[in-house]
């Protein structure tokens with residue numbers, strides 16, 4: 001192994017190789033600290049050529065590679081195993097925006113660019129890069145593409161997959177696939193880039209991407225709406241889509257229990273209304289026209305919904321600061337749960353039309369099987385994506401409660417399947433759901449995936465033990 005490390009040091013230089021146990025520690029565990037690995041080394045290449053040489057060296061030594069970006073993934077997909085033989089290939093030093101072509105509405109960026117930096121680079125060019133998620137200050141575009149990240153603007157702009165026109169990928173053979181095309185039309189056979197998007201680093205290392213840009217909105221309106229039930233939230237979604245069409249960019253649902261966790265753990269937050277209600281929707285509209293039109297539209301729509309008693313209350317942000325305050329209620333939910341203690345998490349998607357029935361049915365099944373459980377239900381309702389998390393009943397120690405994980409996963413995921421949904425909407429499979437997916441995907445689909453893996457990565461060096 002020391003010959004391999006010497007070889008890698010000669011490729012990336014001493015600053016690109018980390019081997020000290022203390023320095024390795026942050027790369028060896030995941031954001032939730034659920035998995036703890038033991039990497040042989042962390043390699044931080046600074047160019048595509050360096051990545052290619054490192055991959056070739058690892059292939060020659062039959063050493064497994066775990067690609068890693070911002071390490072904010074939630075399925076343990078960027079964490080090495082505990083064997084002490086795997087290399088973590090961290091892309092963070094590859095952080096250049098190679099080109100912004102405003103006229104083509106594209107941006108070419110290296111894999112290690114932090115998402116927030118890309119949003120900023122697009123804005124400087126008078127454009128929007130719409131991918132947006134609570135981890136955007138740390139996650140990197142290579143990781144976003146490899147997980148096909150979703151986030152808060154999927155409703156209008158699609159998942160990460162829909163925001164990519166071209167890719168540059170280092171294959172498990174060490175060859176570089178130069179697919180950095182900025183074309184919106186290219187029907188020349190199989191769309192190879194789609195293989196690598198959402199592959200969680202199991203088929204190659206994404207080193208750069210051509211990303212789609214959009215007109216920069218000039219006005220926004222944000223509102224928090226109080227509602228009786230998810231069913232009422234769906235009715236509101238339908239109404240807003242009819243009235244506002246593509247100007248609706250975000251439609252997020254959260255329950256009052258989620259709000260109570262945020263208020264408890266983030267002292268700087270405040271409840272949006274003097275009274276509490278069962279559910280809330282956070283809604284964002286944006287328009288390429290400047291002025292107050294969009295706010296007037298949302299206000300008139302919500303007034304009508306209030307008069308018809310479809311909603312219980314509504315607050316429209318009067319300033320950018322208030323809009324940020326509203327968004328923080330939604331964005332702090334993940335961390336607030338972490339402060340509260342472990343719970344049993346599910347990232348599921350359901351056809352939007354069936355989502356309230358799913359919640360009612362599954363809540364009831366859970367209550368029957370595990371009396372008193374508290375549901376942390378929130379998510380991107382406009383995309384049919386729920387974070388459907390199950391917390392311990394009052395008085396039960398969270399660490400004791402999570403011993404029910406297997407039984408609760410079974411109940412929830414079987415219900416998801418009955419409703420025609422998916423057990424991973426946006427976080428991927430990683431190692432967390434690698435076994436679980438075998439119950440829900442057909443053997444034909446799984447075998448096709450295995451065949452692709454064997455063809456692209458015949459020696460199985462690319463992120464083994466993840467996805468499949």
Ligand SMILES: Cc1cc2nc3c(=O)[nH]c(=O)nc-3n(C[C@H](O)[C@H](O)[C@H](O)COP(=O)(O)OP(=O)(O)OC[C@H]3O[C@@H](n4cnc5c(N)ncnc54)[C@H](O)[C@@H]3O)c2cc1C
Pocket residue numbers: 031066067068069070071072073074077078091111132133134135138139140141142143144145146147148149150151152199200201202204205206207334335426427463466
């Ligand atoms: C607070 C919080 C909120 C979040 N909210 C959302 C959300 O709303 N929507 C959502 O979709 N996700 C969300 N996530 C999950 C996470 O941020 C995303 O999955 C993100 O896309 C991961 O990016 P990363 O750079 O951190 O990737 P990592 O965690 O480093 O890696 C994720 C996967 O991608 C692979 N990978 C990384 N870089 C490369 C590369 N260059 N080439 C090949 N493979 C690579 C890794 O091997 C691993 O399989 C959230 C996470 C946190 C902590």
